[in-house]
Amino acid sequence: MEDVPDPTDFPPNDIAPGLRELDEALRCTICGDLFSGPLSVACGHCFCSLCIRTQLNVKAECPLCRKSTTEFHLRKVQSIEDAVQAWKIARPYILQLSRDEVQRRLQFAEARAALQDVSTRSPKKRRRNPSLNDDDEVIEIIKPTSKMNGQRSGLSPADSSGSSTPQSVSCPVCQKQVPMAKINQHLDDGCKSPTPIEFEVGSSTTNNKGKQKQDWQKLFGAAESSTGSKGKGKAKSNSKSKLEPSATPIPKVAYHTLKEKRLREMLSDHDLPTTGDKDTLIRRHERWVLVYNANLDRNPRDRETLEELIRKLKKWEDTRGGKKIGVGDVKAYEKANKVVFAGLIEAARPKKPPPKPQQDDPEHDNIEQQRITEATDDPSEIQVPISSSPGSSVPPVTEDEQTGMPVDG
Amino acid sequence: MPPRSTAQKRLLKEYQQLARDPPPGIVAGPVSEDDLFTWECLLEGPTDTPYENGIFPAELKFPQDYPLSPPSLKFDPPLLHPNIYADGSVCISILHAPGEDPNQYERPEERWSPVQSIEKILLSVMSMLAEPNPESGANIDACKLWRDDREEYNRQIRAHVRKTLGL
Ligand SMILES: [Zn+2]
Ligand SMILES: [Zn+2]
Ligand SMILES: [Zn+2]
Numbered sequence: 092m093e094d095v096p097d098p099t100d101f102p103p104n105d106i107a108p109g110l111r112e113l114d115e116a117l118r119c120t121i122c123g124d125l126f127s128g129p130l131s132v133a134c135g136h137c138f139c140s141l142c143i144r145t146q147l148n149v150k151a152e153c154p155l156c157r158k159s160t161t162e163f164h165l166r167k168v169q170s171i172e173d174a175v176q177a178w179k180i181a182r183p184y185i186l187q188l189s190r191d192e193v194q195r196r197l198q199f200a201e202a203r204a205a206l207q208d209v210s211t212r213s214p215k216k217r218r219r220n221p222s223l224n225d226d227d228e229v230i231e232i233i234k235p236t237s238k239m240n241g242q243r244s245g246l247s248p249a250d251s252s253g254s255s256t257p258q259s260v261s262c263p264v265c266q267k268q269v270p271m272a273k274i275n276q277h278l279d280d281g282c283k284s285p286t287p288i289e290f291e292v293g294s295s296t297t298n299n300k301g302k303q304k305q306d307w308q309k310l311f312g313a314a315e316s317s318t319g320s321k322g323k324g325k326a327k328s329n330s331k332s333k334l335e336p337s338a339t340p341i342p343k344v345a346y347h348t349l350k351e352k353r354l355r356e357m358l359s360d361h362d363l364p365t366t367g368d369k370d371t372l373i374r375r376h377e378r379w380v381l382v383y384n385a386n387l388d389r390n391p392r393d394r395e396t397l398e399e400l401i402r403k404l405k406k407w408e409d410t411r412g413g414k415k416i417g418v419g420d421v422k423a424y425e426k427a428n429k430v431v432f433a434g435l436i437e438a439a440r441p442k443k444p445p446p447k448p449q450q451d452d453p454e455h456d457n458i459e460q461q462r463i464t465e466a467t468d469d470p471s472e473i474q475v476p477i478s479s480s481p482g483s484s485v486p487p488v489t490e491d492e493q494t495g496m497p498v499d500g
Numbered sequence: 501m502p503p504r505s506t507a508q509k510r511l512l513k514e515y516q517q518l519a520r521d522p523p524p525g526i527v528a529g530p531v532s533e534d535d536l537f538t539w540e541c542l543l544e545g546p547t548d549t550p551y552e553n554g555i556f557p558a559e560l561k562f563p564q565d566y567p568l569s570p571p572s573l574k575f576d577p578p579l580l581h582p583n584i585y586a587d588g589s590v591c592i593s594i595l596h597a598p599g600e601d602p603n604q605y606e607r608p609e610e611r612w613s614p615v616q617s618i619e620k621i622l623l624s625v626m627s628m629l630a631e632p633n634p635e636s637g638a639n640i641d642a643c644k645l646w647r648d649d650r651e652e653y654n655r656q657i658r659a660h661v662r663k664t665l666g667l
Contacts, residue, residue: 092533095512099520120615121567122506123513142506146614149568150598154613410505411564 097123100186106196107189114182117175120155121146125179128388129171133160137168140388144381162343167388176390195264196281202264203278340384346373363404378407507566511536514618526622528560537562541573541622545661546630550654551579554661558590558625560618570595570612573625577664580657582632582643591638594624 098118101110119126121142128140136155138146143154143165152159259268265282277283344357354372355365363379365372382403386394395403504512515529515536525544530536539560545551556579562571573595578588585591593610637643645653 092515092530093512095509095516097513097516099517123510142614146568152598154615157609157613406503406505410507 096182102189102193106193110185110189113178117171117178125175126171128385128393129168129175130165130388131168132158133164134158137171139385140165141381141385144385148377148381172390199264199278199281202262206275206278338387340387341380343380344376346377363401375404375408379404382407505564507562507564508536510567511562518619523619523623525626526619528618528622537564537566539571539618543622543626543629546626549630550657551629551661554657554664556664558588560621567614567616569597570616571618571621573621580639580642580645580653580660581629582634582637582639582646583628584642585638589638590625590628591636592624592628592633593636594621 098111098114101107101114104111117125119129119137119139119142121138124139126137126139129137130140130143131137132143132153134153134156136153138154144162146154147160147162151161260271260274261267262269262274262277262282264278267282269277346354349357351369351372354369354376358365358372358376358379361379361383363375367375379400382400386400389395511530518526518528525546526541528539528541531538531540539562541558541560543556543558545554545556556575557577558573558575560571560573563569573590575584575588575590578584578586583591593607594612594616596611598611598613632646634643634647642653645656
């Protein structure tokens with residue numbers, strides 16, 4: 092079974108306090124992934140844009156606390172998005188650190204067990220040689236380790252008695268030379284005493300340092316790009332045509348009032364397939380509105396291209412067929428639509444700007460709003476499909492106040 | 501490996517977490533890597549109940565739009581219990597999507613929501629075994645027996661447990 096990232100990748104709380112909780116807190120409770128385009132609902136709980144928008148179509152409540160909420164309560168949570176961005180970079184590094192720490196503790200525990208094992212197995216010796224003190228006992232135990240490491244091996248009980256310079260032994264965990272009298276304390280401290288001892292730097296740690304540096308550079312690159320209006324982040328190698336930052340959300344549609352012919356026109360306005368019965372057309376358009384608008388909730392640098400969105404829509408239809416159908420039907424559907432979709436994905440590469448709804452009259456028939464208008468480069472026109480206040484009928488047009496969406500009639 | 505759908509990714513995650521931190525008395529996982537939408541479960545009968553010492557196999561079936569919609573859970577072989585249908589299907593509120601309430605008794609906060617998990621479902625089933633809910637009865641005979649002749653109810657379940665253990 093393949094490995095998927097999740098909070099239990101990190102050691103439990105007694106070893107790595109808070110790491111599981113941190114990883115959990117930055118994940119959407121619907122999909123289990125790190126937040127993508129995080130939106131909050133009325134109660135303050137946060138979900139991926141696509142996850143919560145899809146769920147709100149099913150039930151107008153918070154999936155976590157069940158407090159009622161609607162699309163109008165959705166707010167972009169920029170701080171969480173930034174935190175996720177940084178955590179994506181930090182996570183592999185922290186993961187490696189915590190795994191190294193677990194490894195170190197295991198070695199430590201084994202060493203302690205070995206020490207105890209030997210000391211409990213030699214009580215007779217102790218009784219026969221009452222003159223031997225504890226330090227001597229330790230020397231006997233530690234000596235083989237020193238020999239194995241090719242380090243000082245000439246230790247003997249005679250050396251230590253009355254010697255003014257403390258004898259040292261090689262620590263079975265960190266291999267450093269430690270005064271014999273301090274070896275137990277040293278182990279108790281997790282190899283930190285009595286002197287600051289450099290940890291053995293394994294190859295993995297070294298790699299991580301190099302990786303960390305790269306990742307910082309990535310972070311800076313990404314941070315720089317996020318301040319500009321163009322979404323060309325260095326963090327992503329994929330520099331295909333992102334959706335224009337100025338793209339605006341598609342308004343919701345009252346499908347039950349529509350004729351099939353109109354539905355087909357709407358789909359073809361977005362260069363989507365017009366095959367299938369009315370139910371299929373509705374589901375396809377509904378899903379497209381979700382996927383398209385959720386994409387706009389992401390930072391411009393994280394947005395997917397129209398090509399990727401159409402690919403996703405196709406995948407969604409392939410697995411779910413836009414309606415509840417059996418596996419056999421899916422296969423047939425896929426076959427029938429393969430060519431259509433392939434052409435569409437091709438056609439969706441670098442392309443004209445996406446449709447921009449007119450925002451002046453929310454009472455007006457929603458469909459008529461989907462006129463393709465010239466996209467603008469003015470960053471102040473970046474809008475997210477959420478309203479500034481529930482029930483506001485005149486959507487403001489600035490980025491700060493955010494725009495409202497016409498209600499589903 | 502083709503990219504996984506949201507449902508598949510979530511199922512994989514849940515499997516991983518269950519494998520790493522298994523709740524006591526519960527074993528569950530996909531039947532195969534090719535079909536993440538069908539899971540086999542083994543549930544230990546709760547102690548101090550007639551189900552004690554029993555190990556009960558059950559099957560979870562997930563819809564393609566999981567976790568939007570809940571899975572279904574079926575004991576195979578069926579188990580005598582007021583909240584289990586004669587065919588083995590389990591009827592508890594966490595397995596019901598909001599809006600569908602066959603018994604009109606369920607509190608909305610107990611129903612399925614996409615933030616619920618397989619672990620929570622199986623833990624709910626464990627407590628259902630320990631404490632039947634006669635208000636949302638699925639098996640009338642079992643309900644009557646449980647209500648009117650608890651001794652016979654317990655005896656039949658113990659007999660079933662012994663049979664499944666091959667005693
Ligand atoms: Zn999500
Ligand atoms: Zn909530
Ligand atoms: Zn040490």
